[in-house]
Amino acid sequence: MVLLSTVRASNARLKDPKYYPPDPVAVITGATSGIGEATAKEFAKCTVRPRIYLLGRSKQTYIFMSVDLSLLKNVERVCEEIKSEESRLDVFIRASLIQPNHMNFTHENRHPVTSEGIHKLLATTVHSRLLSISLLLPLLRSAPSPHVLLIAGGTKEGPIHTTSLSALTLPLAAIRPHLTAMLTLSLEKLAQQAPEVSFVRCFPGAVRTRIFERDGSCRIWGMKWLFAVLGRWVCVPVEECGERQVFYVSGKRYPGGVGNGKGKGEEEGEEVARGSDGRVGSGVYSVGWDGESAPASVEEGLRAQREDGTRDVVWEYVLGEWGRVRNI
């Protein structure tokens, strides 16, 4: 476990220009509430003169851009706007999007889809995230030490169903491990294009946020009651969660695969993490709520999916869907 004291010591150093460059540019989605908001506040507090773009659908603050990121056309538009304003991007954090009602199949039909014809869960967790990273990659590559963080699903990778990559015929229980593995393997493909970028995807833990107000299903009510009773033992406080997210994108523990490796492990207590392919400092990291890398069983599953060609099949599918939507 990465101790909270290690996280705090690292975050406290971010005002030191020898440790972390001043004037960082960051894009944070889902920053109007919950984990994204706590992360944005911590990043703003810890860094020197940050310029932060907040992407969400409500509230006006910082450079706020109102956008529904479940639609790929919106993702393209907002990324183009950022690219027209900035010459580099130091930090890109995706905190938005899985919403309970995307999993509540009784709400609309068995498999809720976006107006672009993509399963809502896949649209928000896989396509929207990957497309935004891909479009912002040139800006990220212009930064001295670029970091990408996806908040959700780390260490939860499982079997990929190549006969139903769209997830439209999968039962709910199979969808989470399926799309989580698709996302991690696709990040590895992006890392091949930009090995100097650090990609972290984390599971934030159970955090009491507005996510549990967005849906009235029995399952969510059950979780709310469980957290009300056991919350102080099982939940991560939202402020601590924000501190940990800032650590992922600024500490030395999760460096890019090559290029920006300077400082790897140089700070006490910040040894370099093991990447999703089992290599220390590989550049793509799947971590749990406490910052620890995925267990060997998960790494083994990913290794098999890499070796049997599933990763390439997934990436072809992702690119194909982007092309299809572009032509709608």
Ligand SMILES: NC(=O)c1ccc[n+]([C@@H]2O[C@H](COP(=O)([O-])OP(=O)(O)OC[C@H]3O[C@@H](n4cnc5c(N)ncnc54)[C@H](OP(=O)(O)O)[C@@H]3O)[C@@H](O)[C@H]2O)c1
């Ligand atoms: N809380 C937990 O226990 C927990 C556990 C595991 C994973 N996570 C993951 O952590 C991430 C953050 O969750 P949270 O707990 O902080 O939830 P939250 O408090 O409900 O915040 C969600 C954020 O996403 C934004 N958002 C939602 N749909 C959007 C859309 N279509 N386009 C643009 N922005 C959108 C919301 O802003 P607007 O409504 O203003 O647009 C809000 O800022 C999510 O990916 C979630 O799946 C949370």
